[in-house]
Amino acid sequence: MAEKFNYDSIFSKTSRDTPIGTVRHSKYDFAVAYPDPDTLPLDELIDSMKSGFEQEGRDLAYYSTAAGYPELRRLVAEKLARERNMKVGVDDVVLTSGSGEAIGILIQAMTDPGDVVLVEEFVYLGTMNQMRRYGADIVAVRCDDDGIIPSDLDSVITEQTAKGKKVKYLYTIPAFQNPMGWTMSLERRKQVLEVTGKHSVPVFEDDCYADLRFEGEDVTSFHSLDDTGRVVYVGSFSKIIAPGMRMGYMVAPQEVLSRAWGFKSGGAVSQFTALAVAELMKGGLDAHIELQNEALMVKRDAMLAALGENFGDSVSWTVPQGGLYIWVKFPEGTNLAAVQEQVFNEGVSYYNGSQFSPTGEGSNYVRLCFGHPTPETIRDGIAELANILNRIGTFTG
Ligand SMILES: Cc1ncc(COP(=O)(O)O)c(C=O)c1O
Incomplete structure (x- = not known):
């Protein structure tokens, strides 16, 4: 039998052996x-695909605009303005393959090995894995049932600064936090913005669960409470349509979007999916x-x-x-x-x-x-x- 080719001398220095793995399910x-x-919403998706392709299917012959299907970006901007009080237009939104991709490329654009990044006491594993991959020094901030404890946030940043470390950003999942389940109160969001503002630390808001409220009143986004461009925002269709759609987005100042975009591989998101999601947004999504x-x-x-x-x-x-x-x-x-x-x-x-x-x-x-x-x-x-x-x-x- 022929000897198998050995790639050891070919792999790049930055490549890591990351098992692709399969998901195991229990009873x-x-x-x-x-x-x-x-x-x-399978029936609605089938209808959306049909009408999307009837209207614009011929455009699948082309590569899509880099930031993704403009009509879907426009609909996302409208939704964010309507439901999350965000002052955003179509050009502020870039579509990504799930919000996971947005998180990954934003982390790449804003993290050098050894940088301190702040997260909530317990945090979504996918984000933490990306932060580790790019060498971040991940520091946790204590939380209670209302979210991040502002005094703890202040001391953590002060301590890190005293050690000569630059705190790059605070990553937060303010709505129905993964894994802790709480939603950060409005008061806390304002205090968190105040503390991070004092130390010139940007806030990286992951709002992928915001639509899944079945009780109580919505709390406005961090993004809407800031008018200085200090909040970078990601959202997703995974939780409101299906993870298999792989459609998410990021909203940030142009200079951040274009840096992050530089790490995106494979070009724009699937136009096929984007057409279906856009039609669903115009129809039965709500x-x-x-x-x-x-x-x-x-x-x-x-x-x-x-x-x-x-x-x-x-x-x-x-x-x-x-x-x-x-x-x-x-x-x-x-x-x-x-x-x-x-x-x-x-x-x-x-x-x-x-x-x-x-x-x-x-x-x-x-x-x-x-x-x-x-x-x-x-x-x-x-x-x-x-x-x-x-x-x-x-x-x-
Ligand atoms: C907090 C949080 N952010 C982002 C994601 C990534 O989701 P997706 O890439 O499917 O949009 C998840 C997935 O569970 C999550 O819990």
Whole structure:
């Protein structure tokens, strides 16, 4: 047999072995942040594609404008102005392959190895992985149920500055935070802007869950509270249509957009998807979001009820007014990281807190996602989680 070619001497110095991996599912899957396939707007998408292609399908013969389909950017700008009070026009919006791509290229454009970047105490793993990849020194800021604690933010920046470090930016997920579930209050947002302003630190706002509110009042975006161009914003269609669409966007001053764009590979986003999303926005998207949010609230309630029935007073959890996550705190010393694989093999999956922490702390927390399973599955799965943890002696509450 011919000897296989060895690429070791070919790989670039900056390339890293990053396993492509496959997603594993358990019987009761509370780890994944997916929507329920039964609530996807498939019929509406089929209609949108049909009308989009009838009107503009011939344009697929060309490469799209670099920033992506102008009509979709216009619709996004309108939505952000209407719902997030942002003063933006079509030229302020660049479409990306999910918001994950926007996050990755913005991090590349704003991070050198060793730079300090600030995040919330527990934070979305995808962002943290990108920050690590580009060598950031990730520093956590403490949070409570209202979001980032401004005094802690101030001390962290002051401490880092005293060490001679430049704090590059604060990354925040202010609405239905992943994984903690809270939404930052208006008061806190203003205080966070004040503190970061004092130290000339930009705010990187990841608002991908903003539309998933099923209870309470909307809180305006960070972006709308600033008129100096100090907020960089990303959003996504993954949570309101489907992650498989791979459509997101970034909004930032032109100089930031063009730097980030320099790291985008493969040119503009898929025109095929952009046409379908634009047509859906003109048609049934708002009605779909409303229906999806009604379904999410039923699931949240099912999970809250099941947690109440199966876990005693020593366990506490957040009650999110939207989004996909409940953040559960077990007594100090409980190690849900050590048994995660075993619990997975017995049929229940979750992510534990240490996976979302820049310092690897928090293995007495779990993030439970209620977006994908049905209310019945949630009820049975939470009971099963309590059974397994009791049986293996991790938690006997
Ligand atoms: C906070 C946050 N930001 C960004 C993303 C990336 O989503 P997408 O790339 O599908 O838009 C996710 C995905 O779960 C997320 O939780």
